[in-house]
Amino acid sequence: MLTETILIIDDESFIRENVQRILSEDGYRVLEASNGSEALELVGSNEVDLALLDLNLGPENGLDLLGALKEANPDLLVIIITGYGSVETAVDALKLGAFDYMKKPFKADALRVIVKLALQTQELKREVRGLRRSGALGLDVPLLGESPCFRQVLDQVREVARIPTATVLITGESGTGKELVARAIHSLSDRKEHPFVAVNCASIPTELMESELFGHEKGAFTGAASRKTGLFEEAHNGTIFLDEIGDMYASLQAKLLRVLQERTVRRVGGSKDLPVDLRVIAATNRDLRQRIHIGTFREDLFYRLNVVPLHLPPLRERGTDILLLAKYFLSHFSQAFGKSFKGIEPAAEQMLLSYPWPGNIRELRNIIERICIMAHGPLLLPSHLPPELHQHPVRQTSSITDDNLLQGLEISVANYEKQLVVSALERADGNVVKASLILKIPRGTLRYKMEKYGL
Numbered sequence: 001m002l003t004e005t006i007l008i009i010d011d012e013s014f015i016r017e018n019v020q021r022i023l024s025e026d027g028y029r030v031l032e033a034s035n036g037s038e039a040l041e042l043v044g045s046n047e048v049d050l051a052l053l054d055l056n057l058g059p060e061n062g063l064d065l066l067g068a069l070k071e072a073n074p075d076l077l078v079i080i081i082t083g084y085g086s087v088e089t090a091v092d093a094l095k096l097g098a099f100d101y102m103k104k105p106f107k108a109d110a111l112r113v114i115v116k117l118a119l120q121t122q123e124l125k126r127e128v129r130g131l132r133r134s135g136a137l138g139l140d141v142p143l144l145g146e147s148p149c150f151r152q153v154l155d156q157v158r159e160v161a162r163i164p165t166a167t168v169l170i171t172g173e174s175g176t177g178k179e180l181v182a183r184a185i186h187s188l189s190d191r192k193e194h195p196f197v198a199v200n201c202a203s204i205p206t207e208l209m210e211s212e213l214f215g216h217e218k219g220a221f222t223g224a225a226s227r228k229t230g231l232f233e234e235a236h237n238g239t240i241f242l243d244e245i246g247d248m249y250a251s252l253q254a255k256l257l258r259v260l261q262e263r264t265v266r267r268v269g270g271s272k273d274l275p276v277d278l279r280v281i282a283a284t285n286r287d288l289r290q291r292i293h294i295g296t297f298r299e300d301l302f303y304r305l306n307v308v309p310l311h312l313p314p315l316r317e318r319g320t321d322i323l324l325l326a327k328y329f330l331s332h333f334s335q336a337f338g339k340s341f342k343g344i345e346p347a348a349e350q351m352l353l354s355y356p357w358p359g360n361i362r363e364l365r366n367i368i369e370r371i372c373i374m375a376h377g378p379l380l381l382p383s384h385l386p387p388e389l390h391q392h393p394v395r396q397t398s399s400i401t402d403d404n405l406l407q408g409l410e411i412s413v414a415n416y417e418k419q420l421v422v423s424a425l426e427r428a429d430g431n432v433v434k435a436s437l438i439l440k441i442p443r444g445t446l447r448y449k450m451e452k453y454g455l
């Protein structure tokens with residue numbers, strides 16, 4: 001990431017010099033403006049991430065300038081600097097879109113904290129925008145993930161979506177996103193204008209399941225007062241998603257096999273075979289081969305379903321996707337519940353990365369949702385995380401996963417180096433000189449690495 005650029009707008013030169021000194025020491029690029037027109041010119045000609053604006057700019061109206069700055073760059077974050085007694089104006093500034101305000105005189109550490117928070121927010125917003133743009137795949141529901149093993153899944157999703165007749169079997173632990181992937185395949189295929197019908201094969205009582213799936217004719221059984229179309233018919237031209245296929249009742253397995261072979265369905269009590277044109281996507285978190293072995297799943301059905309196998313990795317094997325997803329959910333629920341979460345504290349990040357996530361993405365999503373309901377922010381702290389995450393030891397050195405190997409030596413080493421730099425900076429309370437002593441490297445080298453890793 002490039003060095004962030006901060007603009008200080010103040011008519012008092014000693015304030016500008018002070019801010020310049022503190023923030024450039026921390027590795028930021030700092031620009032200075034003593035009045036509104038200089039500020040607007042600098043915002044127009046530079047990629048400014050954050051502006052520190054003194055509202056008392058001599059005869060100029062600071063609030064007007066705030067509006068003009070936001071107009072020139074709507075993504076610009078503005079922190080207001082206000083003198084004693086003018087807090088009300090600062091509140092007006094917040095209403096006009098300023099990020100926060102700071103009272104004069106302020107301490108160097110307070111400045112550092114507020115600037116860091118603002119820039120973290122900026123980054124989070126950028127990430128979410130990027131994710132929305134990529135729609136991760138251009139879908140209405142984002143299928144998020146950047147780890148090599150998940151990228152492979154996304155490639156397979158794109159490939160299989162192009163073949164609208166291919167049957168897919170999605171496997172993976174509970175909560176890994178099997179239904180979301182099934183929806184993605186449908187939305188990216190030529191069938192997208194037609195229905196996507198999801199059926200949970202484990203939740204419908206077996207006696208009802210047949211008539212749910214195949215429909216029935218009037219009078220087919222007691223209580224069948226009228227004709228009913230089944231879900232296969234409803235999914236005609238679209239996609240049927242058969243979740244928890246491993247729990248499907250044996251007699252229905254035979255009927256499903258027939259649908260896959262003949263591409264027709266017969267309603268219960270009916271005598272006609274009705275043609276259906278659809279894609280079947282089945283999913284399971286069970287080991288189907290083992291079920292075949294013990295005789296509860298038909299082998300011939302397994303081969304009919306397993307035309308394109310797609311395996312979803314558990315969250316614990318997806319490395320930093322955990323943080324990507326956590327930040328996405330944090331931003332989403334924070335907005336939904338009117339909270340002010342702006343980021344995750346590094347220690348909490350480590351806890352999220354170390355936990356094995358038996359409930360996968362669903363568990364992560366639920367935890368973050370709960371935090372956004374119960375807590376306030378601005379940072380997600382270790383104390384917000386539930387006991388199960390505290391009981392799990394934070395990994396000091398990352399163990400070697402398949403993902404590490406797929407990333408290759410250079411990226412894995414860089415990730416490790418970044419972790420060390422972050423830990424040293426934390427231990428040194430952000431002081432670069434102290435951190436460089438901890439790491440036993442020259443200060444310039446540390447700055448270079450911080451810039452390289454966007455710290």
Ligand SMILES: Nc1ncnc2c1ncn2[C@@H]1O[C@H](COP(=O)(O)OP(=O)(O)OP(=O)(O)O)[C@@H](O)[C@H]1O
Pocket residue numbers: 142143144145172173174175176177178179180181243285325361362365
């Ligand atoms: N890649 C992803 N990006 C964003 N959200 C995701 C992703 N994968 C899953 N989710 C979210 O996680 C939750 C669980 O996903 P989903 O229901 O698709 O999992 P599943 O594997 O089908 O679960 P089960 O086996 O229990 O049926 C959902 O809220 C879903 O929106």
